[in-house]
Amino acid sequence: MLTLEKLSAGYGRMRILHEVDLHVGAGELVALVGANGAGKTTTLRSICGQLPPQAGRIVFDGGDTAGRRPDVLVRDGLVHVPEDRALFGTLTVEENLRMGAWTASAEDTTTRLEQVYDLFPILAERRGQVAQTFSGGQQQMLAIGRALMAGPRMLLLDEPSTGLAPKLTWTMLDAVREIRDTGVSVLLVEQNAKQALAIADRAYVMESGSIVLSGGGGELADDERVRKAYLGL
Amino acid sequence: MTATIDTDAPETRAPSATLAVLKRAGVVGALVAVAIAVALVQSGSGIVVWQSVVTGLLTGGLYGLIAMGLTLIFGVLDIVNFAHGALLAVAMFISFGVVQATGLHPYLTMLVTVPALFLVGVLVHRGLLSGSGGATLENQLLITLGLSLLLENGLLLFFGAEPKNVGLPGETHLDVFGAVVAGSRLYAFAGAVALGLALYWMLQHTGLGTAIRAVASNGPGAELVGINVRRIHTLTFAIGAACAGAAAALAVPLLSVTPTLGEQFNITAFVVVVLGGMGNVVGALVGGLLIGLVEQLTTIYLDGQSSLLGVFVVFVLVLFLRPQGLFGRRT
Ligand SMILES: Nc1ncnc2c1ncn2[C@@H]1O[C@H](COP(=O)(O)OP(=O)(O)OP(=O)(O)O)[C@@H](O)[C@H]1O
Ligand SMILES: [Mg+2]
DSSP states (O other): OOOEEEEEETTTTTTEEEEEEEEEHHHHHHEEOTTTTHHHHHHHHTTTTSOOSSEEEEEEEEEEOTOHHHHHHHHHTTTEEEEEEETTSSHHHHHHHHHHHHTTHHHHHHHHHHHHHHHHHHHHTTTTGGGGOOOOOHHHHHHHHHHHHTTOEEEEEEEETTTHHHHHHHHHHHHHHHHHHHHHHEEEEEEEEEHHHOOOEEEEEETTTEEEEEEEHHHHOOHHHHHHHOOOO | OOOOOOOOOOOOOHHHHHHHHHHHHHHHHHHHHHHHHHHHHHOOOOOOOHHHHHHHHHHHHHHHHHHHHHHHHHHHHOOOTTTTHHHHHHHHHHHHHHHHOOOGGGGGHHHHHHHHHHHHHHIIIIIIIGGGOOOEEEEEHHHHHHHHHHHHHHHHHHSSSOOOOOOTTTTOOEEEEEEEHHEEEEEHHHHHHHHHHHHHHHHHHHHHHHHHHHHHHHHHHHTTTTTOOOHHHHHHHHHHHHHHHHHHHHHTTTTTTTTTTHHHHHHHHHHHHHHHHHOHHHHHHHHHHHHHHHHHHHHHTSSSSSSSSHHHHHHHHHHHTTTTTTTOOOO
């Protein structure tokens, strides 16, 4: 579904990512974990078209994404939920969701709206409320719900559990797993490595802009280096 | 990372925001009432004040429509379009020219001025503003100011400085509870308010309108849902310009058409935009009515002084007391 081939990227002339190789298969849930400032967000920003690569290739669904803006990639089925959620704060919940389906037909919008309300019932309860009055957890649900409205084949999620109470973190990650089970490929970025590794099919560990480890989710969770560096064990 | 700790949403915030707006509307209403009362004392004539109030509000409707275009462009693109007044002048000359050439009813020239200004808006945005040249605030300022000079001088070159007049066929004067009002003024007001409300309805209830508000609210977010943000910017700029086009056709029977007529409107519209809250479309309409009123009351207070004086006083007061405008930023 998605392959990064020796991807290098950064801001201005500064290089943050160094020849990153990464693969997400169709229907796979892959985690990308790493410490603060490792370059996880930069990776997602490159994939979604916000940040053009300095070198290397990003192949989505068989095609090089070079030169495609985020709005074009959304039409191709690649949807990014950024770290800051980027919600439309002055719009209502329902308006946010409907905008999520900007590229979709009217029928698809209606069905997906029902699906999102089923997945996150709190959104249905507050459909008329303005998004900026939401708490962190509700904003995160709305951000993921809005992304699902586009009918993505692949989702990029940047730290969906940030700012959530521990109880809600699991609700959120369960939702992510449910989304994967509907056939959507997911690349999940988390600082919270323990939980991410627990739900991922496979995972990559990033350090200072390079992939230093990769393997099955459970396998990495048992890895001595990962346990020391990221799980605090 | 700004982690918000999850608690229940402060549901109370939404109603209290409405309450705050109502409260401010109440304060504004009270201030207006006081201003009118003072004018009554000053002039000693109820009919004079009533005439001013009616004239002020009617003129203010047009200010509102013009300012709506300006505030929409600001709210969505973060551009203060200093060429807005010049665009208005261009539209007035188009209207004048069409009436001269075809004998069309002045109001019907809207069928020409609105599409024409829409097109001009598209060209200006695509040609001058959306490229890398229009990236910084200073550049946008220079570009729109430069365009304004260019348009004014272009009009001067083609039409000369001599004022042009377009009469309203079948002009009548109506009695509004004692105040005498030219039909042209009343129709212009009705048209401006109707168009302003239509624009507001479009923004609130159509897909395109919601997308425009989405881009205003979060540009990067809009791109991430598949909205072509540059196209929405162009459309918004064009709609803003088209507002000037509509206002021109409504106002052309009321004014002498000169190449520099936009300058005064520029100032007035800018004050209205700040008063209503930069980017707030409804605020612009309400602000327009208030500024129209202030202009007329100023002439009562200061007996024949420039009506702009009162507008400036209000402007300075707003900047000091409530720089975010009466109704806050953006809708
Ligand atoms: N807009 C920017 N301009 C310049 N440097 C940036 C920018 N954004 C991020 N960086 C730098 O790039 C590096 C990687 O940042 P990135 O946000 O990708 O890390 P991250 O792994 O997502 O970290 P976190 O877990 O804190 O979100 C950091 O050193 C950061 O300072
Ligand atoms: Mg990050």
